Amino acid sequence: MQKNMRWSGILVVMMLALAACQGEGTPATDGNGGGEFECEDEVGCVTYGPGEPIRIGTALVITGPDASLGLDSQYGVQVAGEVRGEVAGHSVEFDFQDDGCNAEGGTAAARTLTSDPSIVAVIGTSCSSAGVPAAQITSDAGVVMVSPSNTAPSLTAPETHQPYYLRTAHNDTVQGEAMAQFVCEELGFTTAATVHDGSPYAEQLQQVFQEQFAELCDGEITGTEAVGPEDDDFNSVLTSLAAGEPEILYYPIFTAAGALMTQQAREIMPDTVLAGADGMFSDAFLEAAGDAAEGMYLSGPDLAFSGTFYEEEFKPAYTEVSGEAEPISVFHAHAFDATTMIFDAIEEVAVEEDDGTVHIGRQALADALFATSGFEGITGSLTCTETGDCADPSISVSEVIDGAFERIWP
Amino acid sequence: MRNVMRRAVITGLIGGVVFIYLSLVGLVEAFDERSVITGLLGLGRLVLMIVAIVVGYRAAVPIRGERGVLVPLGPARALGAGVLAGAIAGAMLGALLLVMISVNLQVMLTSASGRLITVLSTSTEPVVSALILIGGAALFAGLGAGLNLLPGAVRRPVVVAALAVLLISMLEPILRVMFVQLEAQVPLAPFGELAGFLYSGGGLTPVATVVLLVLVPATVVGWANQRRLVGVFTGPRRPEVEGIEEEPPARRRPATAARAERPSARRLVVYALLGVGLLLAPQILGVRLSEVIGTVGLFVLLGLGLNIVVGYAGLLDLGYVAFFAVGAYVTAILTSVASPAFAPQLSFWASIPFVMLAAALIGLMIGAPVLRLRGDYLAIVTLGFGEIARILFLSDWLSPWLGGAQGILQIPAPEPVGRDPQSLYYPIILFCVIAALAAWSFANSRVGRAWNAMREDEEVAEATGINTTNYKLLAFATGAAFGCIGGAFFAVKIGSVFPHSFDIEVSINALALIILGGIGSIPGVIVGALVLVGLPELLREFAEYRLLIYGAVLVTMMLVRPEGLIPNRQRQAELHEEEDVDDQYESDAGEDTGEPVITTGGAA
């Protein structure tokens, strides 16, 4: 027994020493597979041999009560892959990860994807709370990440943005402002109350709304409250807010709590107009809220896209990929545009060899993406700022009429 | 005879219920998306097969005859019992399939979907599929029953081979990436080819499966018989001091036997290897695995701390996350440039003393009000404290100081280590080792004995002069210290703190892992963390069912082995004390061990 232990021990130590002597492991592989190509990229290169698919990761919320948000984006990504077919002469393969709509999920998804050296770019995350740590991790690794639905302003603010992070979704400063504008100009209200659910997204959004509401038409905020995303009982919160007699109640939260709040608000403050934002802009919300959602206003990305591509080509492809007759949420087009942008950037910076091997420099890819200008996507003409905002932001407000969303403004 | 049949029927019925449960809860369908053997076998179907094998195995274990003696079944009876049980279970599943095809259950039972039907069906004719289910279940149950008939020396390699194949298949995402990385680092060794040979399309290649199924049992058999093998090469030898061993390596033995030996040269070699292994692990394992080990390390810290409070001092703390949160937030406030009110921007190491100070304070704050509470009351109050902590960190009221819903971002990485998993691994492991040593020395000191006494009977402890107040407070403060350090590392690992990370699930995780590993046992904490934190991180695709499995594991462990996987010897005795007493008065106590007690050659 002892003898064997000793031999195996020596063998193990030898192997470990060999491995250690080779130096630190970094995620990016060196582009020395093909032969003469020397990777001069500061961060590193990704090499795909002939016939190897280009791998792109996604980190979206695909499980849990908010799954429709992430799945919708994921379908958009898949459609982009189908429509494009090949990029730089290679097929495209996706690695789908779940961001869980929270910080741990974002961290785990980002780690999984960045530790795979064959992944050249990431599309994600769905939720801003996952986006903050994920953007940090991917940027630390030099992996470029484009988000189709992160809207928290801090992600592209000059002091807090990450160097390899971009987004095709609007910045919530725009959404909050749009809602404030709608309330001031279209509805003509001067008093409002807001509720957030403790998520970074909701809290920032209602904060922006409050500031803009005050600035645009001297609006008064009669009360601000916070609930938990799992809470059921909003009776007292609503009663307390009702005391201030606001003309409109703005609660940009998520589906589960949002539906409950809508129902209870109809009973407790029947004269107050109700409004929410893109976190509730889904069929799941309409189903959960039922009749109570009738007449409510929701802001979200404007899906009235110009051009025929969306209706005639995108939507049928979406149905084929997902099995859903209609898109289940509102960021699929942004995901499509994000994916297509990445494809274009890859083709721009890829170095092809005669045998079909392709090398993609990570820094070059990031630079190309940040330099995107006038990119014609479904969601509009995209131009990326140096802090990562690429969206052509148009927010629209819809009203729930007869159990469906009807775009009414602008 | 009648007993055998009755048992087979009951086992079959239970198996059928399990089949139906797994199907309707969506597990079969979701798991089947993962290939075990590419193109041949999905994980969903494999799970069903495993259930069938277990059903068959249980149906054919030795049965208690007259005079209370365990009698093994003869081959015919064993196989018959197994097949019968399997057929019954299969029939139930087949019935479910037929019902699903004819009636749309999906309105209520969301998993009774088309995909599930596809997984369960093997032909386009429903009735044929159902019959195949019955046949298949019977077949695998028969195999399971057959396991009973094999002698131990054959059974072990078979089981190990199956488990090894399953494990290697399940770890595909990790191992494949690891091999690819090693390929780049160790140019001579053919890691890339190995990866290509083993895996394709997310699962094992059929060829690799066959190879493994041959190699692994061969290795196991070889290992077990190594003495004889070595003897073939080296000729006759002098008798060894330790005597003849035919069992697998010593680590399978209970910890008691190991402790009884003198620290020999062998153990030192093992420890040295372990140490070297730990040091070099991040380089070999790559980024993802290092990150997983980092997370495991965090939970080991939490587990060690909670072990002191719950395991040694017997104070049931369900709000342990409060300490975790305080540590994380103190670190965030002291080191981050984005800290709202007060941003001294200390370095991580400089903030550690403050973290410990905060730990002591919060330990006392939580410990003081609960001094006079017992058991269940203590549990709910500490749970309340955990919730209070989370809400306060989240609240708008305190957000000018604590960041509120936005949390605190931009926490810098600890100098000179860096934030990447392979670097952060080292300080985390270092602190784990320190914590383990500290916990161990506490346990074996006067303090530990006082805690033991307190845990056993508080009033008697008071009567013998132990100041329970002080020791309780000490327990809380120590537990808090460990928890806060864990929180500090969590903060730098993620680089930001959000209140949502600190909910009751963390407390429950910590509690579950010390229970699973063994209350009061330090190696148990490590094992528990590896199983309950490490495995789910690796198998993230199963995130949906992780908590379901958690719950099932907790219940099963408590029913079957409450002392945990690596028990503390004393606790084991305590927990089984009552059972031993009961056993003397009941005639059919104890578990069927599956080993023949007395072979009588197939008596009825």
Next chain:
Amino acid sequence: MQIPLFKRPERFTLTDAIMWALRVGIVAFVVLGSWATLTKGTYSEAAWASFVTAGVALGSTYALIAMGYTLVYGILFMINFAHGEVFMAGAFTAFFAASGLQAMGMFEENLLVSIPVVLAVAMLTSMTIAVLLERIAYRPLRRAPRLVPLITAIGASLFLQYTFRGLYGASVRSYPTLSILSGDFLILGMAIPKTRAVVIVAAIALMVGLFYLVERTRTGRSMRAVSEDKDVAAMMGIDVDRVIVQTFAIGGLLAGAAGVLYTLLFNQVSYSMGFLPGIKAFTAAVLGGIGNIAGAAIGGLLLGLLENVGPFLLLDGFGVPSVNQLRDVIAFSVLVLVLIFRPNGLLGRKEGT
């Protein structure tokens, strides 16, 4: 104060000083906070009435669940952590009954049929789950040390939650609404929403029924006997196992009813709806004194009131923003304070044998 085993001289110790400071502090806080809020006058009388009725209604559902906890504790001295899931199972399954009835057009139209059906489905489902729990997870652990059944209960709670998630899906479902219950009753000049009134009345009826059961019937007497002393009761010829099953069953029935009432108040079901109310009900039972049925009722009502009235009454005056966020902080703080001054809860607890 706790009486020690041996007499200590009665000195004014540090502990006493702290306790008195605490008492004064709490009273001052409550008085100042309330006075500040009331003088600020943010809320009208109608608003306060609404807070109170909401609190009582919610509290009644907590009370029903808490009584289930307390019944089990009285007999087995274990906390059935999974009781919240028992509650959820009934409510969720009854949802399917309700929407099925609605699809058949019978929900609103045949109230005399639909309500009993929905209630029955809920109560029977909860009862089944409770009994199964006892049989599979708790019975084998009757003699184990305290920690073990508690962990088992936590495990069972997780298991049940995710089982129902797998069975019924992760999304939130809305109960069909009863239009006859929209609007308010006018009682004593206050407008009370009809749903709340119905919930309160129903809960009271159930609580009265339980009291009657425990005090006046044979089953109740057996239950009381077993909770006094299991072994002696067995010697007197009571089938202890059967009584325990009955206890779990009754607890389950109550939880199922609470489930229906809860959805009447809040209209939605989901797989996670049982976790928080379960913890709250546990808190309520402890608050009132665990093992004590009247205590559970009072604890539940008190907790409901604290959650709904507390934040607004006590904190608004101090200008704390978003007071609703702190409702649980208030509830748990009250729990801690009550247990500091009365370690056995408000009405005292059943001592373990």
